[in-house]
Amino acid sequence: MIIHLGVDDIDSPRGGCTTHFIYRLLGKWLHDPKVKLIDYPNLIRLNPGVPWKTRGNGALVLRLDTSRDPEDLLEEALAYAEEYVSEYRHPESQPGIVLYKGEINALLEWFSRKALSDIVSLTLLDRIVGKLGDKIIYRRITGGRRGLIGSLAGIGYRMTRTDYTYELIAYRSEENYGKPRKVPSESVKKMAMVTRGRTFLNYDWETNKTLILPHGPDPVLLGIRGEEPEDVLEAFGMLDIEEPVEGALIFRTNQHTDAHLLRINNLREAYIYRSVRIKVRVHSKPKRITGGHVIFSVTDGVYVIDVAAYEPTGHFRNIVEELLPGDTIEVMGVVRPMSRRHGPTINLEKLHVIALAPNVKLLNPLCPRCGSRLKSAGKNKGFKCPKCGLRARDLYKEIVYLERKISPGWYEPPPRAFKHLMKPLERFGKEKKGFPERYIPTNFYLKGKSYFIA
Ligand SMILES: [Zn+2]
Numbered sequence: 001m002i003i004h005l006g007v008d009d010i011d012s013p014r015g016g017c018t019t020h021f022i023y024r025l026l027g028k029w030l031h032d033p034k035v036k037l038i039d040y041p042n043l044i045r046l047n048p049g050v051p052w053k054t055r056g057n058g059a060l061v062l063r064l065d066t067s068r069d070p071e072d073l074l075e076e077a078l079a080y081a082e083e084y085v086s087e088y089r090h091p092e093s094q095p096g097i098v099l100y101k102g103e104i105n106a107l108l109e110w111f112s113r114k115a116l117s118d119i120v121s122l123t124l125l126d127r128i129v130g131k132l133g134d135k136i137i138y139r140r141i142t143g144g145r146r147g148l149i150g151s152l153a154g155i156g157y158r159m160t161r162t163d164y165t166y167e168l169i170a171y172r173s174e175e176n177y178g179k180p181r182k183v184p185s186e187s188v189k190k191m192a193m194v195t196r197g198r199t200f201l202n203y204d205w206e207t208n209k210t211l212i213l214p215h216g217p218d219p220v221l222l223g224i225r226g227e228e229p230e231d232v233l234e235a236f237g238m239l240d241i242e243e244p245v246e247g248a249l250i251f252r253t254n255q256h257t258d259a260h261l262l263r264i265n266n267l268r269e270a271y272i273y274r275s276v277r278i279k280v281r282v283h284s285k286p287k288r289i290t291g292g293h294v295i296f297s298v299t300d301g302v303y304v305i306d307v308a309a310y311e312p313t314g315h316f317r318n319i320v321e322e323l324l325p326g327d328t329i330e331v332m333g334v335v336r337p338m339s340r341r342h343g344p345t346i347n348l349e350k351l352h353v354i355a356l357a358p359n360v361k362l363l364n365p366l367c368p369r370c371g372s373r374l375k376s377a378g379k380n381k382g383f384k385c386p387k388c389g390l391r392a393r394d395l396y397k398e399i400v401y402l403e404r405k406i407s408p409g410w411y412e413p414p415p416r417a418f419k420h421l422m423k424p425l426e427r428f429g430k431e432k433k434g435f436p437e438r439y440i441p442t443n444f445y446l447k448g449k450s451y452f453i454a
Contacts, residue, residue, distance in 0.1 A: 002038065003070045004100040005062045005077055008150030019043060019169050020219045021084050022060045023249045025077055035073070039063040040229070040252035040436070043167060044154040045420040046115050047260055049273040049334035052146065058420070059154025060251075074099040074137060081141050096147035098138040100155045107131055112156030116254075117262035117275045120149045128152065163257040163423075163431040168232035170221045170241075170248035178217040182242035185210045191224075191238040199226035199235045200424050201256065204416040206314060211415055221245060225256065227430055252436065258350075258423040261332050267303035272337045272344055275421075279354065282327040286320055294320045295345075298331060306345040307331050313413035319351065322406040326357030349422050351411040359402040365395045 007018060022041050029035040042061040050057055066073060077097055085095055100108070111128050114120060122145055129136065129152075138148050172181070188210045192203035202212045202224055212222040221241070226232040229250050236248065260275040270276050283304050286296035292311035297304050309320040323329065330352035336345045364374045367385040374383035374395070382393035412425050 001066060001070060002102060003064050003066060003073070004098075004104070004155045005064065005074065006098040006100070006151035006155040007060045007077070007081065008058075008096055008147040008154070017218055018058065018060050019249070019251065020171055021081065022062065023169075023171060023247060024084070025080055026062070026249070027247075028076070028080065029073075032068075034067045036065045037063065038065050040166070040250055042154065042157075042159065043251040043253040043255065044112075044157045045253070045255055045260070046150055046153055047117055047119070047273070047275055047334075048419055048421060049260075049275050049336075050119060051273060057150070059150040061151075061154045061157075070099055070101055071137065074139070078139050078141070085141050095141040096138060096145070096151050097141065098136055098148060098151040098155060100132075100136045100152075102135060104156055104158050105132075105135075108152070108156035109158070110156075112153045115149060115153030116157070116260050118271070119273050120153070122146070122149075125149050125152070157254060157259075159252060159254060160435045161433060162254070162259060163433070164252055164254055165225060165227060165256050165427075166229050166232050166250055167223050167225050167253050167255060168229075168236050168248055168250045169223045170236065171219045171246040172221045173244040173246050174219075176243055177219060181213045181221055183210070183213060183222055184240055184242070187238065187240040188212055191235045194238065195226065195231055195235045197426065198228065198231035199224060200426055201225055201415045201418050202235070204414055206414045207416060209416055219246075227427075229436075255420050256418070256423050256427060257431070258332070258421060260421045265300075267298075267300045267305050270303075270305055270335045270344070270346065272335055275334050276346070277330065277332045279328065279330045282323045282325050282329060282357075285325060286323050288317070288321065292317070295342075296320070296323060298329070298346075305335075306343055307333075307348050308336075308345050309348045309413075313348075313417045316351075316411060316413040316417070319406055319411045320348065322404070323353075324357055324359060324404075327353065328355040328357075329353050349413070349419070350425075353406060353408045353411065355408060356404050356406070359404050361400045361402055362397040363400055365398050368392070368395075 007022065043058055044061060045058045048057060074097065081095065081097060107128065125145065125148060189203055204211055212224055214220050224232045224235045226235060232250060261277040262275060264270060264276050264278050280298035280300050283297040283299040286294050288294050294309045294317040295306055297306050309317045331346055331348055333347040333349040336347055338344050364376065364383055367374050367388060367390055369390050370385060370388045372385055372387040375386050377384040377391060382391065383395055384391045410425050418424065
Protein backbone atom coordinates (compact mmCIF):
# COMPACT_ATOMS: atom_id res chain seq x y z
CA MET A 1 0.00 0.00 0.00
CA ILE A 2 1.17 3.48 -0.90
CA ILE A 3 1.08 5.98 1.94
CA HIS A 4 2.32 9.51 2.48
CA LEU A 5 3.45 10.85 5.84
CA GLY A 6 3.65 14.61 6.12
CA VAL A 7 5.30 16.44 8.97
CA ASP A 8 5.27 20.20 9.19
CA ASP A 9 8.07 22.46 10.29
CA ILE A 10 9.26 21.45 13.75
CA ASP A 11 11.35 24.59 13.32
CA SER A 12 14.86 25.82 13.09
CA PRO A 13 16.66 27.83 10.45
CA ARG A 14 16.49 26.03 7.10
CA GLY A 15 13.98 23.53 8.40
CA GLY A 16 16.90 21.83 10.06
CA CYS A 17 15.10 20.12 12.83
CA THR A 18 12.25 18.80 10.71
CA THR A 19 14.65 17.31 8.19
CA HIS A 20 16.67 15.93 11.11
CA PHE A 21 13.57 14.37 12.59
CA ILE A 22 12.81 12.73 9.25
CA TYR A 23 16.39 11.55 8.96
CA ARG A 24 16.22 9.97 12.43
CA LEU A 25 12.79 8.48 11.75
CA LEU A 26 14.04 6.87 8.53
CA GLY A 27 16.93 5.50 10.52
CA LYS A 28 14.42 3.57 12.63
CA TRP A 29 12.84 2.01 9.53
CA LEU A 30 16.09 1.47 7.70
CA HIS A 31 16.20 -2.26 8.30
CA ASP A 32 12.48 -2.91 8.04
CA PRO A 33 11.93 -4.71 4.71
CA LYS A 34 8.22 -3.88 4.94
CA VAL A 35 8.84 -0.14 4.68
CA LYS A 36 10.13 1.11 1.34
CA LEU A 37 10.58 4.64 0.11
CA ILE A 38 9.07 5.27 -3.32
CA ASP A 39 10.64 8.71 -3.56
CA TYR A 40 13.40 10.68 -1.96
CA PRO A 41 12.17 12.32 1.22
CA ASN A 42 10.46 15.49 -0.01
CA LEU A 43 11.17 18.90 1.44
CA ILE A 44 8.30 21.15 0.37
CA ARG A 45 8.52 24.86 1.00
CA LEU A 46 5.24 26.73 1.24
CA ASN A 47 4.20 30.37 0.81
CA PRO A 48 7.01 32.49 2.26
CA GLY A 49 4.50 35.30 2.80
CA VAL A 50 2.64 33.49 5.58
CA PRO A 51 3.07 35.71 8.64
CA TRP A 52 2.83 33.07 11.36
CA LYS A 53 5.22 30.60 9.75
CA THR A 54 8.14 29.21 11.62
CA ARG A 55 11.23 30.26 9.86
CA GLY A 56 11.35 28.12 6.77
CA ASN A 57 7.65 27.37 6.27
CA GLY A 58 8.41 23.91 5.01
CA ALA A 59 6.90 20.45 5.22
CA LEU A 60 8.64 17.09 5.06
CA VAL A 61 6.99 14.17 3.33
CA LEU A 62 7.85 10.49 3.28
CA ARG A 63 6.21 8.55 0.47
CA LEU A 64 6.23 4.88 1.32
CA ASP A 65 5.19 1.53 0.00
CA THR A 66 4.42 -0.63 2.97
CA SER A 67 2.87 -3.96 3.78
CA ARG A 68 2.53 -2.91 7.40
CA ASP A 69 -0.58 -1.33 8.88
CA PRO A 70 -0.24 2.38 7.93
CA GLU A 71 -1.70 3.43 11.25
CA ASP A 72 1.06 1.58 13.09
CA LEU A 73 3.60 3.59 11.11
CA LEU A 74 1.75 6.79 11.99
CA GLU A 75 1.78 5.82 15.67
CA GLU A 76 5.51 5.09 15.55
CA ALA A 77 6.19 8.39 13.83
CA LEU A 78 4.01 10.19 16.34
CA ALA A 79 5.66 8.58 19.35
CA TYR A 80 9.06 9.49 18.02
CA ALA A 81 7.90 13.03 17.16
CA GLU A 82 6.71 13.54 20.74
CA GLU A 83 10.06 12.40 22.04
CA TYR A 84 11.89 14.57 19.52
CA VAL A 85 9.76 17.63 20.05
CA SER A 86 10.24 17.60 23.80
CA GLU A 87 13.95 17.83 23.10
CA TYR A 88 14.04 20.39 20.28
CA ARG A 89 10.70 22.10 20.27
CA HIS A 90 10.35 25.74 19.35
CA PRO A 91 7.73 27.40 21.55
CA GLU A 92 5.76 28.82 18.62
CA SER A 93 5.59 25.78 16.40
CA GLN A 94 2.45 23.69 16.05
CA PRO A 95 3.82 20.46 14.71
CA GLY A 96 1.48 17.86 13.32
CA ILE A 97 1.65 14.64 11.30
CA VAL A 98 -0.70 13.65 8.54
CA LEU A 99 -1.07 10.17 7.09
CA TYR A 100 -2.59 10.02 3.61
CA LYS A 101 -3.47 6.69 2.00
CA GLY A 102 -3.30 6.08 -1.73
CA GLU A 103 -2.69 8.31 -4.72
CA ILE A 104 -2.87 12.07 -4.39
CA ASN A 105 -6.21 13.33 -5.69
CA ALA A 106 -6.98 16.55 -7.56
CA LEU A 107 -8.55 18.25 -4.54
CA LEU A 108 -5.40 17.82 -2.46
CA GLU A 109 -3.25 18.98 -5.37
CA TRP A 110 -5.37 22.12 -5.58
CA PHE A 111 -5.00 22.69 -1.84
CA SER A 112 -1.20 22.40 -2.08
CA ARG A 113 -1.07 24.79 -4.98
CA LYS A 114 -3.00 27.27 -2.86
CA ALA A 115 -0.77 26.84 0.19
CA LEU A 116 2.25 27.62 -1.98
CA SER A 117 1.08 31.11 -2.92
CA ASP A 118 -1.69 32.04 -0.52
CA ILE A 119 -2.92 32.11 3.02
CA VAL A 120 -4.94 29.03 3.91
CA SER A 121 -7.59 29.48 6.56
CA LEU A 122 -8.41 26.89 9.18
CA THR A 123 -11.94 26.85 7.74
CA LEU A 124 -10.59 25.75 4.37
CA LEU A 125 -8.37 23.19 6.09
CA ASP A 126 -11.40 21.72 7.82
CA ARG A 127 -13.36 21.60 4.58
CA ILE A 128 -10.56 19.78 2.77
CA VAL A 129 -10.07 17.39 5.65
CA GLY A 130 -13.81 16.69 5.60
CA LYS A 131 -13.80 15.96 1.88
CA LEU A 132 -10.76 13.70 2.06
CA GLY A 133 -12.62 11.62 4.63
CA ASP A 134 -10.91 8.39 5.62
CA LYS A 135 -8.04 8.82 3.16
CA ILE A 136 -6.32 10.82 5.87
CA ILE A 137 -5.61 10.63 9.56
CA TYR A 138 -4.07 13.59 11.25
CA ARG A 139 -2.53 14.12 14.61
CA ARG A 140 -1.34 17.22 16.37
CA ILE A 141 1.81 16.91 18.39
CA THR A 142 1.55 20.19 20.23
CA GLY A 143 -0.25 23.47 19.67
CA GLY A 144 -3.09 24.24 17.27
CA ARG A 145 -4.19 22.88 13.91
CA ARG A 146 -2.15 25.33 11.89
CA GLY A 147 0.74 22.87 11.50
CA LEU A 148 -1.57 20.46 9.72
CA ILE A 149 -1.92 22.88 6.81
CA GLY A 150 1.77 22.45 6.03
CA SER A 151 1.78 18.67 6.42
CA LEU A 152 -1.24 18.25 4.19
CA ALA A 153 -0.06 20.76 1.59
CA GLY A 154 3.34 19.06 1.48
CA ILE A 155 1.73 15.69 0.80
CA GLY A 156 -0.28 17.13 -2.09
CA TYR A 157 2.76 18.61 -3.80
CA ARG A 158 3.98 15.50 -5.54
CA MET A 159 6.51 17.06 -7.96
CA THR A 160 5.73 14.70 -10.81
CA ARG A 161 4.90 17.43 -13.32
CA THR A 162 6.54 20.43 -11.69
CA ASP A 163 10.15 21.51 -11.36
CA TYR A 164 12.32 20.35 -8.44
CA THR A 165 15.88 20.33 -7.15
CA TYR A 166 17.82 18.43 -4.50
CA GLU A 167 19.37 19.34 -1.20
CA LEU A 168 21.85 17.18 0.66
CA ILE A 169 21.66 17.93 4.34
CA ALA A 170 24.38 16.66 6.69
CA TYR A 171 23.93 16.42 10.46
CA ARG A 172 26.31 17.03 13.35
CA SER A 173 27.24 14.87 16.27
CA GLU A 174 25.25 15.91 19.32
CA GLU A 175 28.34 16.94 21.29
CA ASN A 176 28.92 19.70 18.73
CA TYR A 177 25.45 21.28 18.76
CA GLY A 178 25.79 24.99 19.39
CA LYS A 179 29.51 25.07 18.56
CA PRO A 180 30.92 26.77 15.45
CA ARG A 181 30.73 24.56 12.36
CA LYS A 182 34.13 23.38 11.22
CA VAL A 183 33.90 23.48 7.46
CA PRO A 184 36.63 25.78 6.12
CA SER A 185 35.30 28.16 3.49
CA GLU A 186 38.20 27.41 1.11
CA SER A 187 36.86 23.94 0.38
CA VAL A 188 33.32 25.30 -0.01
CA LYS A 189 34.59 27.84 -2.51
CA LYS A 190 36.44 25.15 -4.43
CA MET A 191 33.40 22.89 -4.41
CA ALA A 192 31.17 25.71 -5.68
CA MET A 193 33.64 26.44 -8.45
CA VAL A 194 34.12 22.84 -9.61
CA THR A 195 30.42 21.96 -9.52
CA ARG A 196 29.26 25.28 -10.93
CA GLY A 197 26.11 24.91 -13.01
CA ARG A 198 25.23 21.67 -11.20
CA THR A 199 25.03 23.10 -7.68
CA PHE A 200 23.88 26.61 -6.84
CA LEU A 201 23.56 29.24 -4.13
CA ASN A 202 26.23 27.59 -2.04
CA TYR A 203 28.67 30.48 -2.10
CA ASP A 204 28.32 34.26 -2.42
CA TRP A 205 31.10 35.47 -4.67
CA GLU A 206 30.40 39.15 -4.05
CA THR A 207 31.06 38.97 -0.32
CA ASN A 208 33.11 35.74 -0.27
CA LYS A 209 30.62 34.14 2.06
CA THR A 210 29.82 30.49 2.53
CA LEU A 211 26.09 29.89 2.26
CA ILE A 212 25.90 26.19 3.05
CA LEU A 213 26.30 26.52 6.82
CA PRO A 214 23.39 27.56 9.01
CA HIS A 215 24.22 29.57 12.13
CA GLY A 216 21.83 28.30 14.76
CA PRO A 217 22.24 25.66 17.44
CA ASP A 218 20.34 23.13 15.32
CA PRO A 219 21.65 19.71 14.31
CA VAL A 220 22.25 20.70 10.69
CA LEU A 221 25.90 20.85 9.76
CA LEU A 222 25.39 21.96 6.19
CA GLY A 223 23.07 21.86 3.20
CA ILE A 224 24.17 21.66 -0.43
CA ARG A 225 21.71 22.57 -3.14
CA GLY A 226 21.96 21.15 -6.64
CA GLU A 227 20.29 19.85 -9.76
CA GLU A 228 20.80 16.10 -9.35
CA PRO A 229 21.54 13.72 -6.45
CA GLU A 230 24.90 12.87 -8.04
CA ASP A 231 25.83 16.54 -8.03
CA VAL A 232 25.14 17.20 -4.35
CA LEU A 233 26.88 13.97 -3.38
CA GLU A 234 29.95 14.82 -5.40
CA ALA A 235 29.96 18.31 -3.90
CA PHE A 236 29.64 16.85 -0.38
CA GLY A 237 32.61 14.61 -1.02
CA MET A 238 34.75 17.58 -1.97
CA LEU A 239 34.40 19.39 1.35
CA ASP A 240 37.03 19.32 4.08
CA ILE A 241 34.84 18.72 7.08
CA GLU A 242 36.79 18.98 10.32
CA GLU A 243 34.18 17.59 12.68
CA PRO A 244 32.32 14.28 12.86
CA VAL A 245 29.30 13.95 10.57
CA GLU A 246 26.47 11.95 12.10
CA GLY A 247 24.87 11.33 8.74
CA ALA A 248 23.40 12.92 5.64
CA LEU A 249 20.25 12.62 3.62
CA ILE A 250 19.29 13.82 0.14
CA PHE A 251 15.94 15.53 -0.17
CA ARG A 252 13.96 16.15 -3.34
CA THR A 253 12.53 19.61 -3.00
CA ASN A 254 10.66 22.48 -4.62
CA GLN A 255 13.34 24.88 -3.39
CA HIS A 256 14.59 27.39 -5.94
CA THR A 257 11.85 26.65 -8.47
CA ASP A 258 9.72 29.81 -8.01
CA ALA A 259 6.82 27.47 -7.27
CA HIS A 260 5.33 30.08 -4.95
CA LEU A 261 4.83 32.76 -7.61
CA LEU A 262 1.25 32.96 -8.77
CA ARG A 263 0.78 34.73 -12.09
CA ILE A 264 -1.83 37.44 -11.72
CA ASN A 265 -3.21 39.78 -14.38
CA ASN A 266 -4.14 42.80 -12.33
CA LEU A 267 -3.08 44.32 -9.06
CA ARG A 268 -6.51 43.78 -7.55
CA GLU A 269 -5.40 40.17 -7.13
CA ALA A 270 -2.25 41.18 -5.28
CA TYR A 271 -3.70 40.16 -1.92
CA ILE A 272 -1.69 40.73 1.21
CA TYR A 273 0.69 37.79 1.96
CA ARG A 274 0.25 36.35 -1.52
CA SER A 275 3.37 35.50 -3.60
CA VAL A 276 2.80 36.95 -7.04
CA ARG A 277 4.25 37.55 -10.46
CA ILE A 278 2.75 40.34 -12.57
CA LYS A 279 3.47 42.43 -15.66
CA VAL A 280 3.17 46.14 -14.86
CA ARG A 281 4.42 49.59 -15.79
CA VAL A 282 6.69 51.64 -13.61
CA HIS A 283 4.62 54.46 -12.15
CA SER A 284 7.08 56.46 -10.07
CA LYS A 285 10.83 56.81 -10.22
CA PRO A 286 12.66 54.58 -7.72
CA LYS A 287 13.89 56.34 -4.60
CA ARG A 288 16.55 55.22 -2.16
CA ILE A 289 15.27 55.79 1.37
CA THR A 290 16.83 55.69 4.82
CA GLY A 291 18.22 52.22 5.47
CA GLY A 292 19.25 51.85 1.85
CA HIS A 293 15.99 50.37 0.58
CA VAL A 294 14.89 51.29 -2.92
CA ILE A 295 11.15 51.93 -3.32
CA PHE A 296 9.09 52.67 -6.42
CA SER A 297 5.51 52.22 -7.51
CA VAL A 298 4.03 50.28 -10.41
CA THR A 299 0.64 50.25 -12.07
CA ASP A 300 -1.51 47.89 -14.11
CA GLY A 301 -3.36 50.87 -15.58
CA VAL A 302 -5.93 50.97 -12.80
CA TYR A 303 -4.29 50.19 -9.49
CA VAL A 304 -0.94 51.32 -8.11
CA ILE A 305 1.23 49.42 -5.62
CA ASP A 306 4.65 49.97 -4.09
CA VAL A 307 7.58 47.70 -4.84
CA ALA A 308 10.66 47.49 -2.61
CA ALA A 309 14.17 46.18 -3.13
CA TYR A 310 15.56 45.98 0.38
CA GLU A 311 19.05 46.79 1.52
CA PRO A 312 20.25 43.15 1.77
CA THR A 313 19.72 42.73 -1.97
CA GLY A 314 22.98 44.62 -2.49
CA HIS A 315 23.86 45.57 -6.06
CA PHE A 316 20.41 44.50 -7.26
CA ARG A 317 19.20 47.88 -5.95
CA ASN A 318 21.47 49.71 -8.39
CA ILE A 319 19.63 48.04 -11.26
CA VAL A 320 16.24 48.80 -9.77
CA GLU A 321 17.21 52.46 -9.33
CA GLU A 322 17.68 52.75 -13.09
CA LEU A 323 14.00 52.12 -13.81
CA LEU A 324 11.92 54.99 -15.12
CA PRO A 325 8.19 55.66 -15.26
CA GLY A 326 6.75 54.02 -18.35
CA ASP A 327 9.08 51.01 -18.33
CA THR A 328 7.28 47.69 -18.83
CA ILE A 329 8.48 45.17 -16.29
CA GLU A 330 7.50 41.99 -14.54
CA VAL A 331 7.84 41.97 -10.77
CA MET A 332 7.94 38.94 -8.52
CA GLY A 333 7.59 38.65 -4.77
CA VAL A 334 5.46 38.54 -1.64
CA VAL A 335 2.87 41.26 -1.02
CA ARG A 336 3.55 42.75 2.40
CA PRO A 337 0.77 44.42 4.35
CA MET A 338 0.56 48.15 4.76
CA SER A 339 1.93 49.85 7.83
CA ARG A 340 1.62 53.34 9.23
CA ARG A 341 4.42 54.43 6.93
CA HIS A 342 3.63 52.67 3.65
CA GLY A 343 0.88 50.95 1.71
CA PRO A 344 0.91 47.30 0.59
CA THR A 345 4.30 46.59 -0.93
CA ILE A 346 5.65 43.86 -3.21
CA ASN A 347 8.94 42.66 -1.78
CA LEU A 348 10.94 42.35 -4.99
CA GLU A 349 12.62 38.97 -5.48
CA LYS A 350 13.45 39.20 -9.15
CA LEU A 351 12.98 41.73 -11.91
CA HIS A 352 12.19 41.13 -15.56
CA VAL A 353 12.68 44.26 -17.65
CA ILE A 354 10.53 43.80 -20.75
CA ALA A 355 10.65 47.20 -22.49
CA LEU A 356 12.31 50.45 -21.60
CA ALA A 357 10.64 53.81 -22.02
CA PRO A 358 12.79 56.43 -23.75
CA ASN A 359 14.70 58.59 -21.31
CA VAL A 360 13.65 61.96 -22.67
CA LYS A 361 14.89 65.33 -21.58
CA LEU A 362 13.47 68.58 -22.97
CA LEU A 363 15.98 71.39 -23.45
CA ASN A 364 15.44 75.02 -24.38
CA PRO A 365 16.51 75.66 -27.98
CA LEU A 366 19.77 77.32 -28.95
CA CYS A 367 19.79 81.00 -29.85
CA PRO A 368 19.51 81.30 -33.66
CA ARG A 369 21.68 84.41 -33.53
CA CYS A 370 24.56 83.58 -31.16
CA GLY A 371 24.20 79.89 -30.40
CA SER A 372 23.74 80.21 -26.62
CA ARG A 373 21.16 78.14 -24.78
CA LEU A 374 18.01 80.22 -24.48
CA LYS A 375 16.17 80.83 -21.21
CA SER A 376 12.45 80.89 -20.67
CA ALA A 377 11.00 84.33 -20.87
CA GLY A 378 8.21 83.37 -18.51
CA LYS A 379 5.05 81.38 -18.88
CA ASN A 380 3.75 81.52 -22.47
CA LYS A 381 6.24 84.24 -23.27
CA GLY A 382 8.67 82.21 -25.32
CA PHE A 383 12.44 82.36 -24.87
CA LYS A 384 15.08 84.96 -24.39
CA CYS A 385 18.82 84.81 -24.92
CA PRO A 386 20.92 85.52 -21.83
CA LYS A 387 23.83 86.58 -24.03
CA CYS A 388 22.55 88.68 -26.91
CA GLY A 389 19.12 89.54 -25.60
CA LEU A 390 17.14 87.97 -28.49
CA ARG A 391 13.51 87.22 -27.72
CA ALA A 392 11.69 84.50 -29.61
CA ARG A 393 8.17 83.08 -29.36
CA ASP A 394 8.13 80.68 -32.29
CA LEU A 395 10.84 78.28 -31.13
CA TYR A 396 10.27 74.82 -29.62
CA LYS A 397 12.04 72.84 -26.98
CA GLU A 398 14.63 70.37 -28.14
CA ILE A 399 14.05 66.66 -27.37
CA VAL A 400 17.16 64.88 -26.16
CA TYR A 401 17.23 61.12 -25.76
CA LEU A 402 19.47 60.17 -22.86
CA GLU A 403 21.12 56.81 -22.56
CA ARG A 404 19.43 54.10 -20.45
CA LYS A 405 21.87 52.30 -18.20
CA ILE A 406 19.93 49.03 -18.12
CA SER A 407 18.70 46.78 -20.89
CA PRO A 408 15.73 44.47 -21.17
CA GLY A 409 16.38 41.17 -19.42
CA TRP A 410 16.29 39.43 -16.05
CA TYR A 411 17.88 40.72 -12.89
CA GLU A 412 18.30 39.03 -9.52
CA PRO A 413 19.75 39.78 -6.09
CA PRO A 414 23.06 38.21 -4.98
CA PRO A 415 22.98 34.59 -3.68
CA ARG A 416 23.08 35.65 -0.02
CA ALA A 417 19.70 37.38 -0.42
CA PHE A 418 17.95 34.28 -1.79
CA LYS A 419 15.10 32.68 0.12
CA HIS A 420 14.15 29.01 -0.14
CA LEU A 421 11.82 29.11 -3.11
CA MET A 422 13.46 31.80 -5.22
CA LYS A 423 14.78 30.43 -8.49
CA PRO A 424 18.19 31.76 -9.49
CA LEU A 425 18.65 32.83 -13.11
CA GLU A 426 21.30 30.15 -13.55
CA ARG A 427 18.53 27.57 -13.18
CA PHE A 428 16.54 28.97 -16.11
CA GLY A 429 16.30 26.26 -18.74
CA LYS A 430 17.16 23.49 -16.26
CA GLU A 431 13.60 22.93 -15.07
CA LYS A 432 12.64 19.29 -14.59
CA LYS A 433 9.26 18.04 -15.66
CA GLY A 434 9.08 14.43 -14.67
CA PHE A 435 9.53 12.05 -11.79
CA PRO A 436 13.20 11.05 -11.28
CA GLU A 437 13.82 7.77 -13.04
CA ARG A 438 15.92 6.21 -10.32
CA TYR A 439 17.42 6.63 -6.91
CA ILE A 440 21.11 6.68 -6.50
CA PRO A 441 22.19 4.08 -3.97
CA THR A 442 23.66 6.57 -1.53
CA ASN A 443 20.32 7.90 -0.47
CA PHE A 444 20.99 7.53 3.22
CA TYR A 445 24.35 8.02 4.79
CA LEU A 446 24.88 7.06 8.38
CA LYS A 447 28.12 6.96 10.35
CA GLY A 448 30.25 6.65 7.27
CA LYS A 449 28.13 3.98 5.60
CA SER A 450 25.69 4.41 2.77
CA TYR A 451 22.37 2.67 2.55
CA PHE A 452 19.76 2.32 -0.12
CA ILE A 453 16.23 2.44 1.17
CA ALA A 454 14.06 1.38 -1.73
ZN1 LIG B 1 21.80 84.90 -28.54
